[in-house]
Amino acid sequence: MSEREYLGREMALHILKEAGLRRTEARVLILELMGESETPLEARQIQDLAAAKGMSEGLWLSTVYRNLELFAEKGLVQEVKPPESESIFYRLEVHGHNHYAICENCHMEIPLDLCPFEEIERQLQAADFVPTHHRLEVFGLCSACRRRLNR
Amino acid sequence: MSEREYLGREMALHILKEAGLRRTEARVLILELMGESETPLEARQIQDLAAAKGMSEGLWLSTVYRNLELFAEKGLVQEVKPPESESIFYRLEVHGHNHYAICENCHMEIPLDLCPFEEIERQLQAADFVPTHHRLEVFGLCSACRRRLNR
DNA sequence: CTGAATGCAAACGGTTTGCACGCCC
DNA sequence: GGGCGTGCAAACCGTTTGCATTCAG
Numbered sequence: 001m002s003e004r005e006y007l008g009r010e011m012a013l014h015i016l017k018e019a020g021l022r023r024t025e026a027r028v029l030i031l032e033l034m035g036e037s038e039t040p041l042e043a044r045q046i047q048d049l050a051a052a053k054g055m056s057e058g059l060w061l062s063t064v065y066r067n068l069e070l071f072a073e074k075g076l077v078q079e080v081k082p083p084e085s086e087s088i089f090y091r092l093e094v095h096g097h098n099h100y101a102i103c104e105n106c107h108m109e110i111p112l113d114l115c116p117f118e119e120i121e122r123q124l125q126a127a128d129f130v131p132t133h134h135r136l137e138v139f140g141l142c143s144a145c146r147r148r149l150n151r
Numbered sequence: 152m153s154e155r156e157y158l159g160r161e162m163a164l165h166i167l168k169e170a171g172l173r174r175t176e177a178r179v180l181i182l183e184l185m186g187e188s189e190t191p192l193e194a195r196q197i198q199d200l201a202a203a204k205g206m207s208e209g210l211w212l213s214t215v216y217r218n219l220e221l222f223a224e225k226g227l228v229q230e231v232k233p234p235e236s237e238s239i240f241y242r243l244e245v246h247g248h249n250h251y252a253i254c255e256n257c258h259m260e261i262p263l264d265l266c267p268f269e270e271i272e273r274q275l276q277a278a279d280f281v282p283t284h285h286r287l288e289v290f291g292l293c294s295a296c297r298r299r300l301n302r
Numbered sequence: 303c304t305g306a307a308t309g310c311a312a313a314c315g316g317t318t319t320g321c322a323c324g325c326c327c
Numbered sequence: 328g329g330g331c332g333t334g335c336a337a338a339c340c341g342t343t344t345g346c347a348t349t350c351a352g
Contacts, residue, residue, distance in 0.1 A: 022351055024307060043342080060309055065342060067307090081232040083284060086317080087341060101271075101280050110278050112271055120252075120263055120289060127261050128294035129252050133234055136287045138271060143279035173326055175332060194317080211334055216317060218332090237342080238316060308349070318339070325332075 007035025007092070019074045026063050029053070031076075031092070039108055040080045040089035043068060083139060099135075103142040112136065158186025158243070170225045177214050180204070182227075182243070190260065191231045191240035191253075194219060234290060250286075254293035263287065 007015075012031035016023045033049045034041060041049075043064045050059040068090050071077035080089040082102060091109070099112040117134060124131055141149070158166075163182035167174045184200045185192060192200075194215040201210040219241050222228035231240040233253060242260075250263040268285060275282055292300070 022306070024351070026308070057309085061341090062310080062343075063308055069343095079234060081234075083230060083232075101275055101278070101282065103280070110275065110280055112274060123263060124252055124261065124289065124291075127252070129254070129261055129289075129291055130297060131252065131289045131291035133291070134287075134289040136285075138275065138280075138282045138285040140275075140280055140282035140284070146281060173331070175326070177333070208334085212316090213318075213335080214333055220318095304352095306349105306351080309347090310345105312343105312345085314341105314343070316339105316341095319337085321335095321337105323332105323334080326330095327328105 007032065011035070015076060019076060021070070021074070026059055027067055029059065030064060030067055030071075034077070034090065034092045040091035040102075042087045042089050044087070080137070099137075101138040101140060103140065103145055108142050108144075110142070112138070158183065162186070166227060170227060172221070172225070177210055178218055180210065181215060181218055181222075185228070185241065185243045191242035193238045193240050195238070231288070250288075252289040252291060254291065254296055261293070263289070 009028060009032060012028045012035070013023050015031060016027055021027065029050055030046055033046055033053070037049075043061055046064050046068075047059050047061055068077060072079060072090070076093055077090045078093050080091060080102065082089065101110040101112060102108070120134070121131065160179060160183060163179045163186070164174050166182060167178055172178065180201055181197055184197055184204070188200075194212055197215050197219075198210050198212055219228060223230060223241070227244055228241045229244050231242060231253065233240065252261040252263060254260075271285070272282065
């Protein structure tokens with residue numbers, strides 16, 4: 001169980017202000033929902049959660065996608081593309097930590113301490129390769145899901 | 152420039168036999184084309200290459216997808232999902248090396264020597280997490296593309 | 303007030319699926 | 328000969344785009 005920092009409305013507003021983005025209802029809500037989630041979320045899940053949470057009129061998928069894209073550009077959010085799913089999941093980028101083990105069933109994440117990136121950077125310098133993103137992802141089953149699925 | 156082992160027709164036939172798969176024209180061709188490629192390929196590229204190479208009637212996309220999926224199941228091929236592209240790329244799994252820097256422009260790959268996985272496995276054991284896949288991918292621009300694109 | 307964000311619908315594009323014919327073993 | 332693989336077309340589904348309206352600053 002990792003400590004998860006819930007991110008309330010005022011924090012969401014703050015983040016948006018920091019990023020120089022307009023503070024609309026949709027954006028605040030998306031950030032709040034992501035902040036409350038234990039796992040990365042797909043656009044569709046965000047829409048469902050929004051409906052459940054009381055955004056009376058709901059949240060349009062196109063709005064969710066447009067904002068996730070925007071957030072990703074600003075570095076507020078990261079994409080995850082699990083091998084077994086077509087769709088793209090998004091996680092809040094809270095502390096610049098890109099290294100996780102991700103449960104294929106429930107998508108829970110275990111952060112990994114190790115960052116081998118300095119070493120790799122040295123190797124790439126030799127090849128004159130300029131890195132923009134990197135990711136280290138381990139997929140598998142967490143202990144709860146293994147029990148649940150009997151494997 | 153890494154040594155790339157071309158994989159000829161007879162080798163492709165051998166691989167299929169090993170995997171217990173029927174040796175059809177389509178499968179042999181797909182493996183050959185992947186073996187000749189410097190980069191991971193999308194289904195569409197495989198189709199185009201097949202047409203260019205003389206598969207007179209061409210190769211249907213559905214056939215390519217069905218076989219890539221099959222190859223992936225058998226562990227002959229791995230998926231790559233680059234952050235900037237919708238589509239799935241596939242690389243031949245030749246020597247069990249999952250760690251690359253991948254050029255976002257030309258998709259050339261630089262294999263990375265470092266495999267931090269033993270260390271990670273230790274961390275995950277403590278969390279009772281059973282890994283099935285892992286990947287370490289660095290995206291960026293190779294030196295040729297940087298020159299070509301003037302960046 | 304003005305441009306940016308959203309609601310909504312329609313398009314898009316990569317991938318999947320269903321079915322009949324043809325080929326591998 | 329029997330069943331798996333392929334050609335082909337049509338569906339699928341996550342995501343993107345266009346446009347009119349609404350809202351934040």
